[in-house]
Amino acid sequence: MPTVEKPSASKKPYLPGDESLGHLLHKVGQYAEAYLSRLSDLPTSRQVPDLPDLRLPEAGLGGEAALAVFDERFREVLVAASGPRYWGFVTGGTTPAAIAGDWLTAVFDQNPQSLTGPSGGDVSATIEAQTIALYRQLFGLPDAFLGGFVTGATMANFTGLAVGRQWAGRQVGHDTARAGVLPGSVRVLAASPHSSSIKSLALLGLGSASLEAVRTLPGREAMDPDHLADLLEQEPGRPVIVIASGGTVNTVDFDDMQALAALKGRRPFWLHVDAAFGGFAAVSPALASRLTGWEQADSIAIDNHKWMNVPYDNAVWLVRREYASLQVETFQNTNAPYLGDPLANFNYLNMGPENSRRLRALPVWLSLMAYGRSGFQTLVEQSVHLAERFGQMVEESGFLQLEAPVRLNVVCFSLRHHRTDPAWLRAFHQALNADGRVFVTPTSYNGAACLRAAFVNWRTTEADLDTAMEAMQESWRQIQGPSR
Ligand SMILES: Cc1ncc(COP(=O)(O)O)c(C=O)c1O
Structure with a gap:
């Protein structure tokens, strides 16, 4: 017996097939x-007005009319997040090839999983694996790394650290994925880890409080390798994971990966490198030495929605091939015969946190092929040049002050006469956001209340530096007015 009746023609809703796809795609392209x-x-920040929830239409509007409603409702409040003066966090732009690839990801609607498995007949996982091969070439990383796509560096850190956790358990004969974490069994050492690694420790049951701080070098965010060596001497029975920074968010400092990796000779540990955006230094021969030794890591996280200028959400984990079985132990689907034997065939759904996934490789594949090695080298070097130039402008401004040397692509600065007063910085930041010509994000560093400007967007030019500095000068004058 059917459980639903055939819809009557008179009550026929607007169904996807009723609209010309070509017409809608054309309209969206123009839009x-x-x-x-x-x-x-477009403004880089806006006051979001009160936007009451909408009622779900009983009869659908059709795609074109729905887009018109969206436009009317949200156009005036969207900010230029992929624009040339959106320098907050580390926010990448979107290149034409990356947008095209991302659109086609939706068009093809693949679910990359098995290279050879029982589902067969599907090339999407091969596209993902071949994109990783191109990717390794861009970064000069060896074939020793397997890789796959996830939503962001948070999940890439999670993936690398999850395999590290399994490795650590195995050092003491324990299968953590099956039996759970033995409390206090793993030591995690880092100097200036990104918050997403600490969040990963919480998610992995290792506990965010398990992190032991390694001293930084004087005046730096980079790890002191001698202190790491001392810490490694302690508690020989507890396996260790070391989280290295391949570019810190405030000052883009790099841990000395070569010195860190050399310490593995004294005592084995899992070396995870968070190179979310700093990994792109490897693309420029002039900058690549910052990452020397990272090829000896056990796992690496790199974001593509930052310096690669691929739309959100897109990142890559890289884990050494020799640990593939540990990775499968960590992420396998064990009770699903319809998915095949997790150990017999390579299948992305046994290699990472998600099962079904979109073909995130495609925008990266198109970007790599469209712009090639030299395109990305130019993008990276241009960003670094702009950061250095903006650093000079900060120093020459008279009212701003650099809080750290511009080491790569981030400028960390404070209000020169109010370095340690967060109220002044808040007022300045609010004035800047109300102005809407440039977006930067606050932080604290070196005992000062600071702002950070991160340069990764291919659209940014020297003219944008001038526009941003004008906005800063006007905001500075404004907050010194009688209202303060
Ligand atoms: C060094 C570093 N690691 C990890 C992340 C987390 O990346 P995502 O927000 O893409 O997950 C960021 C984001 O800014 C970062 O800068």
Whole structure:
């Protein structure tokens, strides 16, 4: 017996097939182009007005009319997050090839899983694996790494650290994935880890409080390898995971990966490198030495929605091939015969936290092929040049002050006469956001209340530096007015 009746013609809702796909895609293409062509003039922050929830329409509007409603409702409040003066956090832009690849990801709607497994007949996992091969070439990393795509560096850190956790358990004959974490069994050492690694420790049951701080070098965020060596001498019975920074968020400092990796000779440990955006230094021969030794890591996390200028959400984990079985132990689907034997065939759903996934490799594949090694080298070097130039402008401004040397692509600065007063910085930041020409994010560093400007967007030019500095000068004058 059927459980639902055939819909009557008179009550027929608007169904996807009722609309011309070609017409809608054409409209969306025009809409997207118009938006992107205005990007440089759009505000970088806006006050979000009170937006009451909408009622779900009983009869669908159709795609084109729905887009018109969206536009009317949200156009005036969207910010230019992929624009040339959006320097907050570490926010990448979107190149044409990356947008095209991301659109086609939706069009093809693949679910990359098995290279050879029982599902067969599906090339999407091969596309993902071949994109990783191109990716390793861009970064000069050896074939020794397997890789796959996840949503962001948070999940890439999670993936690398999860395999590290399994490795650590195995050092003492324990299968953590099956039996759970033995409390206090693993030591985790890091100097200036990103918050997402600490969050990963919480998710992995290792506990965020398990992190032991390694001293930094004087005046730096980079780890002191001698202190790491001392800590490694202690508690020989407890396996160790070391989280290294391949670019810290405030000052883009790099741990000395070569010195760290050399310590493995004295006592084995799992070396995870968070190179979310700093990994792109490897693309420039002039900058690559910052990462010397990272090829000896056990796992690496790199974001693509930052310096690669691929749309959100997109990142890569890399884990040494020799640990593939530990990775499968960690992420396998064990009770699903319809998915095949996790150990017999390579299948992405046994290698990472998600099962079903979109083909995130595609925008990266198109970007790598469209721009090649030299395209990315130019992008990285241009960003670094802009950061250095903006650092000079900060020093020359008279009212701003650098809080750290510009080591790569982030400028960390304070209000020169109010370095340690967060109220002044808040007022300045609010004025800057109300102005809407440049977006930077607050932080604290070196005992000062600071702002960070991160340069990774391919659209940013020297003219944008001038526009941003004008906005800063005007905001500074404004907050010194009688209202303060
Ligand atoms: C060094 C570092 N690691 C990890 C992350 C987390 O990345 P995501 O937000 O893409 O997950 C970031 C984000 O800024 C980062 O800068």
